[in-house]
Amino acid sequence: MKKIAVFTSGGDSPGMNACIRAVVRTGIFRGLEVYGIQRGYEGMIEGDIKRMHSHSVSNIIQRGGTMLKSARSMEFKTPEGRKKAFENLKALGIEGLVAIGGDGTFTGAKVFFEEYGIPTVGCPGTIDNDIFGTDYTIGFDTAVNTALEAIDKIRDTAAAHDRIFFIEVMGRDAGFIAVECGIGGGAEFVMVPETKTDLNSVVKSLKNLRKSKSSSIIVVAEGDDLGNADQIMNMVKEKIKDPSKEFKVTTLGHIQRGGNPTARDRVLGSRCGMGAVDGLISGKTNCMAGVMNNSIVYTPFGDCIGQPKPLHPDHLALIDILSI
Ligand code: ATP
Numbered sequence: 256m257k258k259i260a261v262f263t264s265g266g267d268s269p270g271m272n273a274c275i276r277a278v279v280r281t282g283i284f285r286g287l288e289v290y291g292i293q294r295g296y297e298g299m300i301e302g303d304i305k306r307m308h309s310h311s312v313s314n315i316i317q318r319g320g321t322m323l324k325s326a327r328s329m330e331f332k333t334p335e336g337r338k339k340a341f342e343n344l345k346a347l348g349i350e351g352l353v354a355i356g357g358d359g360t361f362t363g364a365k366v367f368f369e370e371y372g373i374p375t376v377g378c379p380g381t382i383d384n385d386i387f388g389t390d391y392t393i394g395f396d397t398a399v400n401t402a403l404e405a406i407d408k409i410r411d412t413a414a415a416h417d418r419i420f421f422i423e424v425m426g427r428d429a430g431f432i433a434v435e436c437g438i439g440g441g442a443e444f445v446m447v448p449e450t451k452t453d454l455n456s457v458v459k460s461l462k463n464l465r466k467s468k469s470s471s472i473i474v475v476a477e478g479d480d481l482g483n484a485d486q487i488m489n490m491v492k493e494k495i496k497d498p499s500k501e502f503k504v505t506t507l508g509h510i511q512r513g514g515n516p517t518a519r520d521r522v523l524g525s526r527c528g529m530g531a532v533d534g535l536i537s538g539k540t541n542c543m544a545g546v547m548n549n550s551i552v553y554t555p556f557g558d559c560i561g562q563p564k565p566l567h568p569d570h571l572a573l574i575d576i577l578s579i
Contacts, residue, residue: 256287256350256351256374256535256536257287257288257348257350258287258288258289258290258347258348258349258350258351259278259282259287259288259289259290259349259350259351259352259353259532259535260289260290260291260292260304260344260347260349260351260352260353261275261278261279261289261290261291261292261307261323261352261353261355262291262292262293262295262296262298262299262323262352262353262354262355263275263295263321263323263324263325263355263356263380264295264296264325264326264327264328264354264355264356264359264360264363265295265325265327265356265357265359265360265380265381266325266356266357266381266382266383266512267319267320267321267325267380267394267512268380268381268382268392268393268394268395268397268398268512268520269319269320269382269393269394269397269398269512269513269514269515269516269517269520270380270393270394270396270397270516270517270520270521270523270524271320271321271325271355271380271393271394271524272312272315272316272318272319272320272321272322272516272524273315273316273393273516273520273521273522273524273525273528274355274378274380274393274524274525274527274528275291275312275315275321275322275323275355275528276312276315276316276524276525276528277524277525277526277527277528277529277532278353278355278378278528278529278531278532279291279307279308279309279311279312280309280312281528281529281532281533282532283308283309285532285533285536287532287536288306289306289307290304290305290306290307290347290349291304291305291306291307291311291322291323292304292323293305293323293324294323294324294325294326294328295323295324295325295326295327295328295356295360296326296328296330296331296336296340296363297326297328297330297331298323298324298326299331299340299343299344300328300330300331300336300339300340300343301343302343302346304343304344304347304349316521316525317515317516317521318515318516319397319512319513319514319515319516320513321355325356327359328363331363331367332363334370337366337367337370337371340367341367341370341371341373344373349373350373350374351373351374351375351376351535351540352364352373352374352375352376353375353376353377353378353528353531353532353535354375354376354377354378355377355378355380355393355528356377356380356381357379357380357381357383357385357386357392358381358385358386358559358560360377360380361377361386361543361556361559361560362556362560364377364541364556365541365556365557365560368540368541368556369541374535374538374539374540374541375540375541376530376531376532376534376535376539376540376542376543376544376553377531377542377543377544377556377559378393378524378527378528378530378531378543378544379392379393379527379543379545379559380392380393380394380524381393381394381395382394382395382397382398382425382426382432382511382512383395383425383426383427383429383431383432384426384429384431384432384564385426385427385428385429385431385564386543386545386559386564387554387558387559387561387562387563387564388543388545388547388552388554388558388559389527389543389545389546389547389552389554390545390546390547390548391519391523391546393520393523393524393527394512394516394520395431395432395520396516396517396519396520396523397514397515397516397517397520398425398432398511398512399432399435399436399439400517401507401510401511401513401514402422402424402425402432402436402440402507402511403436403439403440405422405505405507405510406422406436406439406440406442406472406474407440409422409472409505410440410441410470410472413470413471413472413503414470416470416501417470417500417501418470418471418501418502418503419461419470419471419473419491419500419501419502419503420470420471420472420473420502420503420504420505421473421475421484421485421487421488421491421502421503421504421505422436422442422472422473422474422475422484422504422505422506422507423475423476423477423483423484423485423504423505423506423507424436424474424475424476424477424507424511425477425507425508425511425512426447426476426477426478427477427478428448428478429447429448429449429476429478429564429566430445430447430448430449430450430476430478430479430566431564431566432476432511433445433446433447433474433475433476434447434566434567434570434571434574435570436474437474437574438570438573438574438577440472440474441472441577441578442472442473442474442574442578443460443461443471443472443473443578444457444460444473444474444574444578445473445474445475445476445571445574446473446474446475446476446479446481446487447476447478447479447566447571448476448478448479448480449565449566450566450571451480452479452480452481452487454481454487454490454491454494455494457473457491458491458494458495461491461495461500462495462497473487475487483506484504484505484506485504485506488502488503488504523546526546526551527544527545527546527551530544530545530546530551530553531544534553539553541555541556541557542554542555542556542559543556543559545559
């Protein structure tokens with residue numbers, strides 16, 4: 256293998272730059288030519304692919320977002336789009352790919368590999384932490400820390416006015432961000448898509464909260480089965496029927512995707528990037544390089560996509576115990 260290309264796809268996440276940097280520099284260190292594809296599968300279809308050098312990735316490790324930009328490509332979902340992408344890669348002699356992204360990106364990579372056979376190794380780049388085959392995904396730690404910083408600030412104002420705050424965090428269909436924010440932010444409740452939320456018990460507990468509690472924080476994952484934070488707040492308010500209680504909603508939104516990556520995300524991105532290149536060189540393909548129990552592991556794309564990653568049950572129990 257002489258030439259590889261790297262791209263970022265789907266939702267961006269802090270630490271993707273550290274991962275790109277590691278792919279480029281590990282590739283060069285191992286004697287490969289490395290190319291960067293702009294805007295994920297879009298750029299692959301348009302042929303927006305450039306040679307990268309060691310200095311191409313200077314001064315990016317500390318930056319959020321992705322220097323290669325990211326996109327969601329409808330055209331790549333069509334056989335015609337993928338054919339164009341393959342022809343562009345073939346014209347440049349690209350023999351291996353590193354795909355940095357989430358489950359959609361890996362689904363695309365799997366389909367592409369099965370059709371055209373270009374060896375591909377993925378790196379788990381998403382804030383949601385919803386990918387099987389890695390303990391954490393690149394960007395998750397930064398997103399949790401960003402959300403926590405906001406929750407700490409909200410707690411100040413919540414306490415000053417005895418308010419009940421519903422704070423919606425990202426995570427798509429997974430509750431990992433919500434759970435870690437709930438533990439780290441000292442939430443009374445966390446509502447996640449993985450478990451059915453019993454609204455009546457939430458209402459009962461909120462009514463009985465001890466008098467010394469000056470505020471209540473309820474963290475809602477965006478994919479919760481009961482709806483978004485605003486809808487849930489209205490349902491609770493309706494049931495509590497206590498005009499003395501003040502309810503507020505904050506949806507943190509895209510700030511969770513930005514910002515400088517934490518040390519953990521820089522290290523994880525770097526390790527996965529190096530793992531992906533070394534995996535390609537050693538003949539691995541159609542799989543993701545993740546970190547489990549502090550070691551690089553390669554998990555077939557099919558398993559990363561197909562297996563739901565469960566929340567740790569202890570974490571949910573911990574929130575209940577610590578909010579008494
Ligand atoms: P995040 O989890 O952060 O949203 P993601 O990688 O899951 O990231 P998606 O938008 O779901 O983001 O997927 C990224 C891209 O992967 C899509 O825009 C599309 O180009 C490609 N893709 C997804 N599913 C398929 C598929 N079934 N066939 C071909 N390409 C696909």
